[in-house]
Structure formats: structure tokens, C-alpha cells
Amino acid sequence: MAADAELSAHGPLGIIAGSGGLPRRVIESCRAAGREVFVLALEGEADREAVATVPHAWCRVGAAATALDLLRTNAVSDLVLAGGVRRPSLAALRPDWQAAKILARIGYRALGDDGLLKAVIKELEREGFRVIGADQLLDEAGLPEGPLGRIRPDPDAESDIAHGMRIARAIGALDIGQAVVVQQGFVLGVEAIEGTDGLLRRCAPLRREGPGGVLVKVEKPGQEKRADRPVIGPQTVILAAESGLCGIAAEAGATLVLDRDEVIRLADSTGLFVVGIRPSDP
């Protein structure tokens, strides 16, 4: 654990676990480092298996008072937000008094996903917690510049990557999503609320005859780095291959790679490239 020294010496690390593979990776990393954890598993989001073997409690997204109680009762002072949370409608949120108070302060409708996450982190800090980025807990989780596996993008793919980076950054600036799929210069799909996996699935039938198709994923400009960083993992490679794409390009330095060895193995065996691109690149 690279940044272990930064963590408080006492109390378990609190992990607020959303969807995807990130919570499991954080839990495994803590276990390997002998760090105690307490997982607050978000209903409808977190993976049951991933949290089953460690101290945990389930909690609704709208039950902020319960969540804060659980964290304090379990002596948590340092917190990690790991995994995705589909932003629920106000009706589905059923905010408790604490959540209602927070919502009244920050507003809800006006905020995009990133705006909401920033506000949630601010609230947690106001309540006395220290919020840490998941990347600080994971060794070698950042996507480096250049190709991860054996395959490299050809000039056509590079052109699609450059176009995709421009579009994805613009989409991110609007706080809509982080990812786009581009093939031969056209945008097959733009990620919104369906998420990257959903985007990849729906782009399969939209592909045009001919080669190519690239998933491009970037950090939203000004994104809160302690939550909802762009993530790619084995599932991303599998879905990209199934959708007939030729590769994945993501923002180097900003993107977390889950299970890098498996990502490389899958990319090489399916013939896809996975490449880290610096924001300053074309």
C-alpha cells in the first residue's frame, strides 16, 4: 500500500462501496496490507460477494443518518468512496432527515453526477471524516501512457482516438459522462446514465461495416479525483471485444485499471489495444 503512512493509525478504513470491481480491489488491497476495514455497502450497487468476507453493513443511498451512525459506531475516521452509484431520482432516494438536510443545502436538480459527488465529499468532511482517493490505496492502479499489452493502435485508430478524446472531454465538461465510442470518424455512442458497460453493449449493433471502433474514456474536466475516476477493467475489455471494437483508449494518469494482468491477458488474447493517452496528446 503505497500511501499507507498517510492513513490514520487507528480505526478501520471506511469503504463506501458502490458498483463495479473497484470496491473488491480496495478490500483486497487492504487485506494484503493488514489494514482493517469497515464497508458501508450501498443497496442495489455493491456486490454481495465482494463485501461478504469483511465487516460490513448495508445502507440505502438516501439513508445518510444511518450511514453516518454506522461509520461512527465502527470507529471509522478515514473513508474511501469506491465504485459507481447510479444517481437515483428524488422519489427513489427517499432521503432520511439527514439526507434531506444535505439535499436542501446543496440542491439536487441542478447538479450533475460530478457536482453531486463533490458535494457529498464536502459533507463527509464537514462531518469530520477524511476522504481518501481509491488510487492512493491501490498499487500500480493508474493507467500509464502508451499501450498496456502487445497491440498498438494503427493510424486509423489513432485518428478515432484523437476525435474521441475531443468529444469525450466536451461530454465530460457538460457532466454527462466519461466515455464515447468512435468508429471511422463517427460517434457511435455517447455515455450518459447507462454507464460504460451499457454504452459498449448498445454500440455493438451500431457499428458500421468495416474495421475499427474505439472506446475512449477520460476524466471529466475538474472531476473530483476522490470519487468516480474513470475505471477500466477485465469487463471493459470483454465487452469492447464482444462489441467488435479494436481497442480502448483512456486518459493516462487519471484512469484506474482494475486487475491489470487480466486486462493485459484479455486484450492480447482478443487482439485489442488498451492504451493510455496524455491529455495534451492530439
Next chain:
Amino acid sequence: MAADAELSAHGPLGIIAGSGGLPRRVIESCRAAGREVFVLALEGEADREAVATVPHAWCRVGAAATALDLLRTNAVSDLVLAGGVRRPSLAALRPDWQAAKILARIGYRALGDDGLLKAVIKELEREGFRVIGADQLLDEAGLPEGPLGRIRPDPDAESDIAHGMRIARAIGALDIGQAVVVQQGFVLGVEAIEGTDGLLRRCAPLRREGPGGVLVKVEKPGQEKRADRPVIGPQTVILAAESGLCGIAAEAGATLVLDRDEVIRLADSTGLFVVGIRPSDP
């Protein structure tokens, strides 16, 4: 036919027919006005039934030489582009010599849909044709400001409309698409290559618990007004209702309404609003 006087007195009106309901409406409007037509029906796009009763020929999108020959042989001098064309990949396009020459001149990869349409119109004008907007041929086809039917957006919907107009305009400026679906402040989906009908279908399962959901459709900034204007019709209302949305907002003045009476009847009977919004609105 409002602008009949503007048309050349001799030769049939050429109609390049793509997908959707617009070609049929243009054909019907010409028939009602006693105007002869010759339809160039694009393979894989135009509706067989819509063109069956008038002089027509089928043509691949990539067969530009054949297309120009057909138009000249049939004494066409005025042309209307009606309906959508999914931009084919270069491989699927199989350009003939004429199309290849045009593509070499204008480039292909670098252009979005709107850029490509502008270039195609320029080429048609270079070849001596006069290109007319479909709206010039259709009576009362423009969406006026305000609600079309009995139902009006409530304040929540108005807030989603305002947000959707901002997002849709930004998406349009990137030449990605014309439409977005917004519910309770979040963007459920952004139209790219799948088109508005595809967007509506895929947004049905993405809706959040609770009320609302609005389709917002605008003209791309700087859009070529003689092709690919935003269109709504009965099918749009049916799909929006099936997807659980509460209404449709589109840019007043810029949007064509196909079969306005049926649109109003469907909107009123399904409880949806259909409202025209001026660009200067919120």
C-alpha cells in the same frame, strides 16, 4: 404549396428520399399541388411504399454518378433532400468514380453528419441543381412556439426542458446529434448515430423512478437548413409515450412536424405535451 412560385416551371421536382416520414409528406404535398416529381430512393433508407406510386428509381448512397445521371435523364433541375441517411462507413459506401472524386475533394473522416450534408449540397449545386428545403414545400410544417396540443409542461418539465436545450445545443455544436432525454435534471441519453427513435427506445429502461422525462430536440448550430432539419412526427410521440416520458420539446421555427393533426391527437390521447421552444428561451 406555399412557395410554389419559387420553383422552376419546367421539369419534375427531384426528391432524394432517405428514411423516416418526410419523403412521403413531400410526395403527398406535391401530388396535392399537381407538381410532378421524380424520386431518387436511397437503398436501405427510403420506404418502398412511400415511393411506389410515383416515378422513382433506387440508388445506392455511394453511386453518385448513377444518381446524377438519373436526375438529368428525368429532367430534374430543382431538388429536395428529404429524410435521414445513416452515414455509411467508407467500406459500405463503395463509392463509384464520381463519389470517389467528391470524397477526395471534401474529405470524409473529418466531417460530421452536418458537415457532410453541407458538402453534398454544395456538390449538387456545383452540378447545376437548385437545392430547396423540404419546409418550403410543406404547408404548416414548422413547429410554432408554445404547446401544440392540450397539455402543457409543468414547472419540473420546464426545468428539464431548459437543461435539455443547453445540452442538446452543445451536442449539436459537436455535430454528434440533435436530441437528448432529460429526467429530473439528469441526462438519460444523448443521441448519436442511433437516431431519435433509437434514443427513445433505449431510454425506456434508463428512466428513474418518479415522474417526468422529456425529449428535447434542437437544430445543430449552423446546421444546413435544406437537409436533416429536426423532425418530429406521430412515431416520435408514440415512442416517447412508450418510454414513459411526459413530453417533447423541440426548437420552434427550426423543427418540421410531420402530420401535425395526428401528432396533436396522439399527444392529447397519451397525455404528453409537444411544445415549441424559441432558442432565446431559458
